[in-house]
Amino acid sequence: xxxxxxxxxxxxxxxxxxxxxxxxxxxxxxxxxxxxxxxxxxxxxxxxxxxxxxxxxxxxxxxxxxxxxxxxxxxxxxxxxxxxxxxxxxxxxxxxxxxxxxxxxxxxxxxxxxxxxxxxxxxxxxxxxxxxxxxxxxxxxxxxxxxxxxxxxxxxxxxxxxxxxxxxxxxxxxxxxxxxxxxxxxxxxxxxxxxxxxxxxxxxxxxxxxxxxxxxxxxxxxxxxxxxxxxxxxxxxxxxxxxxxxxxxxxxxxxxxxxxxxxxxxxxxxxxxxxxxxxxxxxxxxxxxxxxxxxxxxxxxxxxxxxxxxxxxxxxxxxxxxxxxxxxxxxxxxxxxxxxxxxxxxxxxxxxxxxxxxxxxxxxxxxxxxxxxxxxxxxxxxxxxxxxxxxxxxxxxxxxxxxxxxxxxxxxxxxxxxxxxxxxxxxxxxxxxxxxxxxxxxxxxxxxxxxxxxxxxxxxxxxxxxxxxxxxxxxxxxxxxxxxxxxxxxxxxxxxxxxxxxxxxxxxxxxxxxxxxxxxxxxxxxxxxxxxxxxxxxxxxxxxxxxxxxxxxxxxxxxxxxxxxxxxxxxxxxxxxxxxxxxxxxxxxxxxxxxxxxxxxxxxxxxxxxxxxxxxxxxxxxxxxxxxxxxxxxxxxxxxxxxxxxxxxxxxxxxxxxxxxxxxxxxxxxxxxxxxxxxxxxxxxxxxxxxxxxxxxxxxxxxxxxxxxxxxxxxxxxxxxxxxxxxxxxxxxxxxxxxxxxxxxxxxxxxxxxxxxxxxxxxx
Amino acid sequence: xxxxxxxxxxxxxxxxxxxxxxxxxxxxxxxxxxxxxxxxxxxxxxxxxxxxxxxxxxxxxxxxxxxxxxxxxxxxxxxxxxxxxxxxxxxxxxxxxxxxxxxxxxxxxxxxxxxxxxxxxxxxxxxxxxxxxxxxxxxxxxxxxxxxxxxxxxxxxxxxxxxxxxxxxxxxxxxxxxxxxxxxxxxxxxx
Numbered sequence: 001x002x003x004x005x006x007x008x009x010x011x012x013x014x015x016x017x018x019x020x021x022x023x024x025x026x027x028x029x030x031x032x033x034x035x036x037x038x039x040x041x042x043x044x045x046x047x048x049x050x051x052x053x054x055x056x057x058x059x060x061x062x063x064x065x066x067x068x069x070x071x072x073x074x075x076x077x078x079x080x081x082x083x084x085x086x087x088x089x090x091x092x093x094x095x096x097x098x099x100x101x102x103x104x105x106x107x108x109x110x111x112x113x114x115x116x117x118x119x120x121x122x123x124x125x126x127x128x129x130x131x132x133x134x135x136x137x138x139x140x141x142x143x144x145x146x147x148x149x150x151x152x153x154x155x156x157x158x159x160x161x162x163x164x165x166x167x168x169x170x171x172x173x174x175x176x177x178x179x180x181x182x183x184x185x186x187x188x189x190x191x192x193x194x195x196x197x198x199x200x201x202x203x204x205x206x207x208x209x210x211x212x213x214x215x216x217x218x219x220x221x222x223x224x225x226x227x228x229x230x231x232x233x234x235x236x237x238x239x240x241x242x243x244x245x246x247x248x249x250x251x252x253x254x255x256x257x258x259x260x261x262x263x264x265x266x267x268x269x270x271x272x273x274x275x276x277x278x279x280x281x282x283x284x285x286x287x288x289x290x291x292x293x294x295x296x297x298x299x300x301x302x303x304x305x306x307x308x309x310x311x312x313x314x315x316x317x318x319x320x321x322x323x324x325x326x327x328x329x330x331x332x333x334x335x336x337x338x339x340x341x342x343x344x345x346x347x348x349x350x351x352x353x354x355x356x357x358x359x360x361x362x363x364x365x366x367x368x369x370x371x372x373x374x375x376x377x378x379x380x381x382x383x384x385x386x387x388x389x390x391x392x393x394x395x396x397x398x399x400x401x402x403x404x405x406x407x408x409x410x411x412x413x414x415x416x417x418x419x420x421x422x423x424x425x426x427x428x429x430x431x432x433x434x435x436x437x438x439x440x441x442x443x444x445x446x447x448x449x450x451x452x453x454x455x456x457x458x459x460x461x462x463x464x465x466x467x468x469x470x471x472x473x474x475x476x477x478x479x480x481x482x483x484x485x486x487x488x489x490x491x492x493x494x495x496x497x498x499x500x501x502x503x504x505x506x507x508x509x510x511x512x513x514x515x516x517x518x519x520x521x522x523x524x525x526x527x528x529x530x531x532x533x534x535x536x537x538x539x540x541x542x543x544x545x546x547x548x549x550x551x552x553x554x555x556x557x558x559x560x561x562x563x564x565x566x567x568x569x570x571x572x573x574x575x576x577x578x579x580x581x582x583x584x585x586x587x588x589x590x591x592x593x594x595x596x597x598x599x600x601x602x603x604x605x606x607x608x609x610x611x612x613x614x615x616x617x618x619x620x621x622x623x624x625x626x627x628x629x630x631x632x633x634x635x636x637x638x639x640x641x642x643x644x645x646x647x648x649x650x651x652x653x654x655x656x657x658x659x660x661x662x663x664x665x666x667x668x669x670x671x672x673x674x675x676x677x678x679x680x681x682x683x684x685x686x687x688x689x690x691x692x693x694x695x696x697x698x699x700x701x702x703x704x705x706x707x708x709x710x711x712x713x714x715x716x717x718x719x720x721x722x723x724x725x726x727x728x729x730x731x732x733x734x735x736x737x738x739x740x741x742x743x744x745x746x747x748x749x750x751x752x753x754x755x756x757x758x759x760x761x762x763x764x
Numbered sequence: 765x766x767x768x769x770x771x772x773x774x775x776x777x778x779x780x781x782x783x784x785x786x787x788x789x790x791x792x793x794x795x796x797x798x799x800x801x802x803x804x805x806x807x808x809x810x811x812x813x814x815x816x817x818x819x820x821x822x823x824x825x826x827x828x829x830x831x832x833x834x835x836x837x838x839x840x841x842x843x844x845x846x847x848x849x850x851x852x853x854x855x856x857x858x859x860x861x862x863x864x865x866x867x868x869x870x871x872x873x874x875x876x877x878x879x880x881x882x883x884x885x886x887x888x889x890x891x892x893x894x895x896x897x898x899x900x901x902x903x904x905x906x907x908x909x910x911x912x913x914x915x916x917x918x919x920x921x922x923x924x925x926x927x928x929x930x931x932x933x934x935x936x937x938x939x940x941x942x943x944x945x946x947x948x949x950x951x952x953x954x955x
Contacts, residue, residue: 260868309866
């Protein structure tokens with residue numbers, strides 16, 4: 001069962017080519033098992049045939065009297081029959097087993113094949129069985145008919161007739177012989193006078209009527225023929241010698257004896273009678289009277305005899321012949337049935353084989369295996385079908401190949417595009433500017449991470465929404481204003497500076513809005529890019545203020561000392577002298593000196609601000625530092641309640657103790673300055689929620705700070721106090737910023753303000 | 765795993781087919797060689813023996829229906845040797861054939877060991893006697909025998925009728941009317 005398909009383009013699929021074998025669906029183990037089974041059956045047959053040969057030989061050879069050619073013929077016939085029977089049996093069994101296997105495995109075509117085989121078996125079985133039984137009946141009745149008793153009776157009668165003829169002849173021979181013998185014994189004729197005897201015998205023969213003797217002889221006791229006379233019928237053939245044995249028996253025992261002898265003219269019936277002459281000189285002699293049964297008559301009788309013998313033998317053999325005929329009939333019937341069954345298998349395979357292969361091939365095509373060719377076995381419709389199928393699979397394979405190529409190209413370009421997109425996304429995500437894209441319909445398409453962090457928004461709430469839905473209030477107005485401005489400007493991009501309050505932070509942004517167009521100048525939407533200028537502006541402002549402070553300190557401080565010294569000299573010299581205007585003078589000079597002092601301290605502050613010392617950080621105890629300051633303030637401001645709260649374990653952090661002390665003092669000074677009697681100030685130190693900062697909050701229950709003022713609170717020279725320089729919080733902010741931390745302000749609830757200093761725990 | 769179709773019907777069928785071959789030899793007493801006498805004449809070693817239970821009614825019926833019956837006798841004389849195979853001195857095979865002449869109602873027996881001597885008799889009894897008897901078969905010349913040497917004489921007879929009447933055996937190979945075969949009878953003696 002060779003594979004009828006071959007793989008052309010897929011050497012790796014060589015193994016799967018076996019799948020299209022007839023015993024499809026069987027694993028290699030099962031196929032090997034099947035082959036073994038077939039082998040066992042063949043070996044069994046090979047063993048059985050010699051066994052049968054041996055049995056037959058044993059039964060048949062016993063005769064041995066048979067000619068060799070007959071033996072060979074019998075052996076050949078029997079062995080041929082048995083071999084054929086076994087072969088057919090084997091074939092049928094093998095195919096039956098195969099069919100059972102296939103049906104169990106639900107192999108394609110097995111059902112159709114079963115139906116065909118059953119149809120063939122039925123078609124052959126019914127007429128064969130019918131014929132068998134009719135033949136059986138026919139043989140049986142025919143044989144009974146042939147061996148009719150009437151036939152036997154008539155044959156038996158014929159035999160009796162023949163026997164009676166012979167018997168009659170014998171009796172005649174004896175009667176004639178006895179008459180002559182009595183003549184001889186009575187002495188009427190002398191046994192010595194042979195011539196006379198011969199004449200007498202001749203006369204007797206000639207005068208005898210039909211049924212009379214044909215020859216008369218006189219024989220001595222030693223068998224010597226004394227006288228012999230015969231009719232012309234026996235003249236040519238002559239008379240055979242009398243066997244010595246009957247002669248002896250006649251002499252010894254009986255008076256007469258009848259024998260039959262064959263001769264060329266027929267059968268001779270001879271009576272031998274012992275003659276004992278009464279005369280003294282008469283010797284004992286034997287008279288032989290011969291009657292001839294002519295050959296033609298004898299042949300007829302023999303044919304009657306042969307006929308009845310044959311008939312009787314046939315009767316004897318009737319039963320075995322019948323049995324043998326039935327056996328042969330049975331063998332032939334079985335051969336026909338097995339042959340028809342096998343032929344049924346053969347035809348079924350011829351029909352279902354190509355269908356099965358085609359079905360398997362279709363399944364393989366359905367499974368996507370397009371690179372094989374179904375072998376064309378015939379030029380009939382099946383061949384045409386196979387050809388069409390092959391063309392179809394080839395076309396499918398070709399289009400599949402083209403499709404795969406296109407798919408591959410598409411996949412590659414998609415991968416490139418995807419890679420590019422991911423790269424752009426990564427760039428956008430990591431660029432230090434906020435980027436927001438809006439499509440031509442106004443839907444927000446992307447918000448990068450910088451923008452998310454800066455604007456503190458969750459992009460999921462904005463993406464794919466129209467900007468008019470996503471934004472509200474002043475933000476929407478700002479964006480709309482920009483778009484309007486962009487359209488009116490007739491440019492593709494505009495750049496604007498924007499100050500925007502996000503939560504409690506005021507941001508300074510440089511916003512760039514660009515209208516996107518494709519190659520055909522069709523609008524694709526907008527991209528909004530914004531830079532955070534807040535820190536930059538702050539730093540610039542700080543630097544400018546430092547410069548101003550340095551110049552003021554330099555320009556103002558120098559004339560102050562002479563002014564103060566001059567005022568002191570005037571006071572010293574003229575206070576006593578100007579008695580009438582002494583009070584005025586005293587007051588004026590005191591004011592000049594006092595105000596100069598104030599100006600000096602102001603200038604000193606400026607100078608300190610301008611020359612902020614470099615921070616020297618060391619690991620220190622923040623709690624101890626806070627306790628020291630709280631103790632000082634408790635002493636100085638007894639009308640205010642100061643409390644220090646430590647929450648949790650505070651780790652040791654590195655900081656510049658002097659500078660931090662200054663920050664704390666600035667904060668407490670600010671608080672104390674606005675607090676009235678009975679107010680409370682709480683300093684709370686704890687580790688921040690993220691675990692990376694130590695938070696030091698200064699809370700008061702004072703009047704609080706306006707929202708507007710909060711935005712500028714940490715700018716230099718901003719003060720809500722009349723006597724404040726406006727540098728305290730600016731210095732504090734600078735110190736904390738240089739520590740890597742932040743300082744924030746918020747409202748205390750229900751009233752007051754909270755300044756929170758955040759110092760990083762790991763701030764090496 | 766593998767399920768063979770039931771093969772018992774096929775075995776039964778084969779058995780039935782072979783049945784006629786095996787039934788022929790049933791239901792009859794075993795034929796045997798009896799009355800073995802070995803003696804010597806002046807010149808030869810003579811053998812006398814007979815067969816018992818060899819004639820059946822079917823056989824006699826067959827004879828009367830004109831079927832000739834032939835008994836084949838086999839006689840072997842061996843020199844008995846110790847520690848070695850016996851040496852065959854001489855082998856005889858001869859036949860007694862009995863036919864019936866239905867016209868004359870007499871039996872004819874032909875003895876091949878006596879130069880095909882034909883004996884005719886009307887008596888069935890006598891004919892049977894002549895058929896079964898081996899009467900003074902000259903086995904070997906006495907001068908070929910060594911005094912005091914042990915010898916073994918083996919004899920058996922068989923009848924295997926193969927040539928059926930009317931050449932029926934050519935078309936019906938399974939039939940055998942009557943068969944018999946005696947066992948070898950062995951007589952050991954010293955000359």
